[in-house]
Amino acid sequence: MEYSNSAHAFSYPFTTYYNYPHGHAVAITFPFFMKLNCSNNNEKSIKLLSLLGYNSNDDLEKRMLNYIDTIGLRLKK
Secondary structure, three states: OOOOOHHHHHOHHHHHHHOOOHHHHHHHHHHHHHHHHOOOOOHHHHHHHHHHOOOOHHHHHHHHHHHHHHOOOOOOO
């Protein structure tokens, strides 16, 4: 199953109800959906992780969350 648009769609309530800018909301939900998308460990997921330079799903989530922190986005308001 693909979750490529899930972070985008899921972020609308953050924008609507909590006044997060839409791009910010997408950025903070994206790592969780990316991890979910790559969690099935099939050939496609493993290839994607490798192409992106990640060693594992946990590495992917950790590095993406670190990036979000580095650019100053907050996960909590």
